[in-house]
Amino acid sequence: xxxxxxxxxxxxxxxxxxxxxxxxxxxxxxxxxxxxxxxxxxxxxxxxxxxxxxxxxxxxxxxxxxxxxxxxxxxxxxxxxxxxxxxxxxxxxxxxxxxxxxxxxxxxxxxxxxxxxxxxxxxxxxxxxxxxxxxxxxxxxxxxxxxxxxxxxxxxxxxxxxxxxxxxxxxxxxxxxxxxxxxxxxxxxxxxxxxxxxxxxxxxxxxxxxxxxxxxxxxxxxxxxxxxxxxxxxxxxxxxxxxxxxxxxxxxxxxxxxxxxxxxxxxxxxxxxxxxxxxxxxxxxxxxxxxxxxxxxxxxxxxxxxxxxxx
Numbered sequence: 001x002x003x004x005x006x007x008x009x010x011x012x013x014x015x016x017x018x019x020x021x022x023x024x025x026x027x028x029x030x031x032x033x034x035x036x037x038x039x040x041x042x043x044x045x046x047x048x049x050x051x052x053x054x055x056x057x058x059x060x061x062x063x064x065x066x067x068x069x070x071x072x073x074x075x076x077x078x079x080x081x082x083x084x085x086x087x088x089x090x091x092x093x094x095x096x097x098x099x100x101x102x103x104x105x106x107x108x109x110x111x112x113x114x115x116x117x118x119x120x121x122x123x124x125x126x127x128x129x130x131x132x133x134x135x136x137x138x139x140x141x142x143x144x145x146x147x148x149x150x151x152x153x154x155x156x157x158x159x160x161x162x163x164x165x166x167x168x169x170x171x172x173x174x175x176x177x178x179x180x181x182x183x184x185x186x187x188x189x190x191x192x193x194x195x196x197x198x199x200x201x202x203x204x205x206x207x208x209x210x211x212x213x214x215x216x217x218x219x220x221x222x223x224x225x226x227x228x229x230x231x232x233x234x235x236x237x238x239x240x241x242x243x244x245x246x247x248x249x250x251x252x253x254x255x256x257x258x259x260x261x262x263x264x265x266x267x268x269x270x271x272x273x274x275x276x277x278x279x280x281x282x283x284x285x286x287x288x289x290x291x292x293x294x295x296x297x298x299x300x301x302x303x304x305x306x307x308x309x310x311x
Contacts, residue, residue: 003044010298052076070297075201090304093149095297096288101153103287104226107250111281137161143188146198189216201228211236222248226287229253234270248279252287
């Protein structure tokens, strides 16, 4: 088969596909126009989020048998078109769930222990102990919204902290364990000290974390988003931070991010205001972006392709 690799992946992908006697094309530097020119010859596409594979673009790939997405999100792929045209779609959340769970925990610990602030102060010869007194996780209630691969992995990391973990998922049920209690949203609104979002991007989850959502919580809480930036309305978060309804945030994703994102270009007013909050920890969509996950995501994708087309 003729396969195009459209992003930077672990070398194991190229090596393994080539060992199957498949023709591998390096399309890492392709533009959308390059893709259009070559689409008719492709039988497989491996991509992260270089450009959208919508109906218009996919109709050009008449021979296409599969699309593989190392990672979890499939919002850039027209899944309906793929189903209608018998195009297999593979993803590999199993490969980066551990990295994402650890990163999420790291952001949370940094926030509640003021590590970013304290690190900066000490480097500037400021020795503030009382102001940087931390908050323990033990005994607090962590609410997880979305209990797929990522939510479950994060819950597992919290076991040793003796937190109470409650979780809600609209499409998954029966997942309660000794360590995780399955609940409805109302219980989350009533009890949560922390809320961590782990849902895919869809029409249901765009803007799900908004002012109406925040106001439903009985007590001040910390919000964590390592899912998708468009699921959280930044201006509504800012308003809730100003009113102390939200007492802190960990954000690995933003609604303004892109592959060309720059701290000096393309800023909107909401992001400029958000950066001023010391009780907000930010990272550039790297939860799940470890050295190990790069290889594991490739291995998972290869296993799924192998089961479908080689066995």
